[in-house]
Amino acid sequence: MLKIDDIHVYRGRTYVLQGVSLEVGRREIVALIGANGAGKTTLLRTISGLLRPKKGKILFQPDSQSQEIDISGASPEQIVQLGISHCPEGRGIFSRLSVLENLMIGAYLRKNRNEILDDYNSICRVFPILKEREDQAAGSLSGGEQEMLAIGRALMSRPELLILDEPSLGLGPIVVESLFQVLSEINSRGVTILLVEQNAIMALDLAHRAYVLETGRVVLYGTSGELAGNEDVQKAYLGGIV
């Protein structure tokens, strides 16, 4: 559903992505691993339209019947409308808005109130704490709750493709465990997931396939099993022990 074809991206004068190609299939979970500064976040920001590639194509097919669209020049608003939802690094919740407003703003482009309400209720079933705190300022939530809110908000746009940037950042192991459980559930309901994750063990555990990014290039890719068994990956990202 998403095909990235040799994109080159600069941030200011820094040549960050030096020709990256990757593919995400419908209903897959694809993980992107790599050291800090490898360009993972840049890649995600380029997909969602916050950055523009100098060269290369990003093809997106919203559903299996529709045509592939090159979204490399589209605005973030257009890209959300097409069905890609980006949950950024650091969560990016609106801390001065209430929990409920944060969720509703996730559905900003949608019109059908009943459907929005349905989705709101189903997100509250997954994350009951959000329902309990719906009138509180989002900034008053704990880190784990904020991550749930960020994911819930991203789902409120009813995306085909959910992009997650470091969802486990700063969270305790138990919270991460349950969060990944939820991600797997979300995926089983038909949402495709592209995930950047520092915790490579958990990422490879959850994902079907993975790409390894190093200094702006894909150096390795394969199924999660293959990568977890790869000696270089074990040494560099899995702490040498699996």
Added chain:
Amino acid sequence: MSGGYIAQQIVNGLVLGSMYALVAIGFSMIYGIIRLINFAHGDIVMIGAFVTLGLFQTLGIPFPVVALAVLTAGGIIGIMIERGTFRPIRGAPQVTGFIASLGISIMLQNLGVMFLTAQPRNFSFPDYLQRVIKIGAVTFRTIDAVIMISAFCLMALLMFLVHRTKLGMAMRATAENIDMARLMGININRTILSAFAMGSALAGIAGLMWGGKFGQIDPLLGFVPGLKSFVAAVIGGVGSIPGAILGGYILGLSEVLFVGLLPPVYSAFRDAFVFVTLILILLILPNGIFGKRIEDRP
């Protein structure tokens, strides 16, 4: 000093404060959303005053219609300033925006002098707005009551728009995190433009009030309300709308009470007092009363 005298001063302070508050709201809304001060904001007050003069006194259009037209005119000027100045330089360093808006301010003042001459003009409302009302020891004109009540209603309307509508929610989201707002599908050009339009509409109507209150207008009149309302916005915590409102009333009241309660020799120092108030408040509350630490936006 009688209680009646103090009550009278408080009413005068509320009238002045209402106007400061209306102008300060615009400074705060615009700063909140693009982290820039629009130094041309005070000149929208001047334009509002001249639009009133033209429509009301020269053309004799009924007052409520004029008020709506002035709101609209202020909003349009705000939109033009955003489209013509702030949008093309969005993403440039902050200082670029400051200088650009200062340039717009000087340009508007000089265009005013060019087409309207620097000669002050009398600005007089008809008798029914000038009628003196006496309640106990307090006397005021109808226009003073109109200023206070309409300022209050406009602020209530604005709070409703910002806190209870989808556009308002989008504006608050944009003010907090512009990239995140875009990822939600919010058209940030539209939310920024709305902040300019709403803030500038209020500055325009403040021009109508300013003329009605002081009875004389000239093309350079925007400087004083602009500067003082900026101070009011800073006192309240720039970026916060309730802060701007509170700052406006604090400034209006303290300015009037300073002049009214101290011996007359000090009254020439009223502007100095405004800035002493600012400095004192900022020494205690560096971010203003309702201010939060706001990061610079690159």
